[in-house]
Amino acid sequence: MKDNPKVSIIVWNLSTNDGFIRASLLEKALVKLGCTVEIVGFLFNKELYRAIPADAKIKTVEGGNYPGFFQSIRKFLKLLDGDIIYAIKPQPASFGVALLKRIYSKKPVIVDVDDWELSWYGGDAWRYRPTPKQLAKDIFKKDGALRMPNHPLYIKWMENWVNRADAVTVHTSFLQKRFGGISVPNGKDTVLFDPARYDSEESRNRYGLSEYRILMFPGAPRPYKGLEDVLIALDKINQPDLKLVIVGGSPYDNYDEQLRQKWGRWIIKLPNYPADVMPDVVAAAHVVVVPQRDTPETRAQFPLKLTDGMAMAKPVLSTRVGDIPEILGDTGYLVEPDSPTQIAEQIELIFQDLDAANERGKRARQRCVEKYSIEAMAATLKSVIARL
Numbered sequence: 001m002k003d004n005p006k007v008s009i010i011v012w013n014l015s016t017n018d019g020f021i022r023a024s025l026l027e028k029a030l031v032k033l034g035c036t037v038e039i040v041g042f043l044f045n046k047e048l049y050r051a052i053p054a055d056a057k058i059k060t061v062e063g064g065n066y067p068g069f070f071q072s073i074r075k076f077l078k079l080l081d082g083d084i085i086y087a088i089k090p091q092p093a094s095f096g097v098a099l100l101k102r103i104y105s106k107k108p109v110i111v112d113v114d115d116w117e118l119s120w121y122g123g124d125a126w127r128y129r130p131t132p133k134q135l136a137k138d139i140f141k142k143d144g145a146l147r148m149p150n151h152p153l154y155i156k157w158m159e160n161w162v163n164r165a166d167a168v169t170v171h172t173s174f175l176q177k178r179f180g181g182i183s184v185p186n187g188k189d190t191v192l193f194d195p196a197r198y199d200s201e202e203s204r205n206r207y208g209l210s211e212y213r214i215l216m217f218p219g220a221p222r223p224y225k226g227l228e229d230v231l232i233a234l235d236k237i238n239q240p241d242l243k244l245v246i247v248g249g250s251p252y253d254n255y256d257e258q259l260r261q262k263w264g265r266w267i268i269k270l271p272n273y274p275a276d277v278m279p280d281v282v283a284a285a286h287v288v289v290v291p292q293r294d295t296p297e298t299r300a301q302f303p304l305k306l307t308d309g310m311a312m313a314k315p316v317l318s319t320r321v322g323d324i325p326e327i328l329g330d331t332g333y334l335v336e337p338d339s340p341t342q343i344a345e346q347i348e349l350i351f352q353d354l355d356a357a358n359e360r361g362k363r364a365r366q367r368c369v370e371k372y373s374i375e376a377m378a379a380t381l382k383s384v385i386a387r388l
Contacts, residue, residue: 003034004034004035004036005035005036005082005083005084006037006038006082006083007030007035007036007037007038007082007085007086007385008038008079008081008082008084008085008086009023009027009038009040009087009088010040010080010086010087010093010094011023011039011040011042012041012042012088012091012093012094012149012150013044013063013093013150014041014042014043014049014060015042015044015045015047015048015049015063016044017049017051017052018089019041019088019089019094019114020039020041020049020052022088022112022114022171023041023088024039025187026086026112026184026377026381027039028189028377029187029374029378030378030385032375033378033382033385035385038057038082039056039057040059040061040079040080041059041060042060042061042062042063042072042076042093043060043061043062043063044063046062048060050272051274059079061076063093065143065147065148066146069093069149073093073097073100076097077097077101080097080105080107082107083107084107084108084385085098085102085107085110086098086111086112087110087112087165088112088114089112089113089115089117090111090117090159091117091149091155092154092155092157092158093149093150095111095162096154096158098111098165099161099164099165108167110165110166110167110169110388111162111165111167111168111169112168112169112170112171113162113168113169113170113175113181114170114171114186114302115175115297115301116178116300117158117159118152119295119296119297120297121155123296126156128156159179162180162181167182167384167387168182169181169182169381170184171183171184171185171302172185172299172301172322172323173322173323173326174299174322174323175300178300182380182383182384184377184381185302185323185327185376185377186302186307186372187307187372187373187374187375187377187378188304188307188308188310188311188368188372188373189311189374190311190365190369190373192276193278193279193282193307193308193311193312194279194311194312195283195312195313197279198279198280198312199283200283203280203283203284204284206284207281207284208268209243209245209268209284211241212241212243212268213239213241213286213351214243214245214284214285214287215230215242215243215244215245215285215287215288215289215317215347216245216247216281216284216286216287216309216314217244217245217246217247217288217289217290218288218308219248219303219304220250220256221249221250221255221256222250222252223255223293224295224297225292225293226291226292226293226319226337227244227291228259228263229291229293229338229339229343230244230291230340230343231244231262231263231266231267233340233341233343233344233347234266234347235263235266236341236344237347237348240265242266242347243268244263244266244267244268244289245267245269245284245285246269246270247271247273247278248270248271248272249269256269279311282308283312285309285312285314286314286315286351286354287309287314287315287316287317287347287350287357288305288309288312288314288315288316289316289317289318289343290303290305290306290318290324291317291318291319291335291343292321292322292337293319293321293337294319294321294338298321298322299322300322301322302322302327303318306318306324306327306328306332307327307368309361309364310328310331310332310361310364310365310367310368311365311368311369312361312365313358313362313364313365315332315350315358315360315361315364316331316332316333316361316364317332317333317335317343317346317347318332318333318335319335319336319337319339320334320335320337321337327372328364328367329367330363331361331363331364332360333346333350333357333360
């Protein structure tokens with residue numbers, strides 16, 4: 001292996017944000033180690049996901065359903081010229097392709113498990129037990145279920161084959177217990193996300209938030225993310241200058257609109273912003289809220305919103321789910337999941353002594369720099385690459 005190898009990172013679908021953020025963080029960490037890095041991915045709706053920077057250095061191949069997808073895979077394999085193949089997620093269109101590349105190139109393969117993919121379909125309880133007639137439809141119909149590369153049957157196979165990789169990286173203890181491997185938690189660019197570079201009052205003025213006390217959720221609303229619990233808490237507190245600011249909204253469905261119809265008086269919606277603008281947006285927050293509910297999906301996750309708040313030295317209010325207590329340590333405010341009353345109490349506690357909360361936020365920044373920075377990711381990845 002070369003001292004400064006080239007790493008090809010595979011993202012299964014660059015038409016969504018499902019994997020690109022993790023890939024870009026790993027790219028930054030690997031570059032710090034002196035590696036040359038390329039990101040290669042499929043496009044399943046012919047367009048890049050809108051939040052991917054226009055100047056991102058990536059290679060793409062048009063995706064699709066089987067059997068045409070086999071031709072896409074053939075083109076894709078020709079693009080992979082790294083000394084190491086790093087597949088994001090145990091998806092057929094990433095890890096499966098990486099294993100194919102290894103068969104004839106002998107290039108080592110790393111698989112990164114940043115989520116429990118099968119949890120979205122019921123986890124271990126999921127079974128594919130079709131009748132013969134249904135199986136024939138799933139295979140031979142033009143829109144048959146088994147023609148889709150991300151069908152849960154194929155994901156189940158890929159998860160069972162994780163141990164066939166030359167190395168495995170994960171980013172939560174839940175995933176490490178399930179799949180083994182080396183823990184590489186998501187890092188934050190703590191140089192970009194540095195509160196010393198931003199003025200909170202100016203940011204609040206810039207985004208029309210200067211009249212309010214801001215609870216910020218810098219991400220896409222989903223039912224398991226617990227925003228309803230925060231909004232119920234705001235009903236309980238009933239102070240009109242408290243607002244929940246949702247940045248970006250949901251690219252998946254109209255869930256954020258459902259929230260707005262019921263709790264619109266508490267919600268301020270901001271649009272999507274490029275990654276390099278997000279620190280300025282987060283600077284406008286008084287508190288960053290990450291109210292995860294306790295589900296199989298959330299136990300496996302490392303919410304990036306935590307390190308958004310930590311890196312910007314904001315008080316972070318979150319729940320005791322998965323690795324969140326370990327990530328925050330004693331630098332955040334923790335409540336039980338599904339507990340609007342506890343959330344309301346903590347919001348009131350924070351604003352009763354905001355100076356003390358901000359001091360806790362400063363400790364959170366220090367913890368983020370030490371444990372959850374790009375540099376911390378690079379230090380861990382160094383041993384993985386050296387072993388290969």
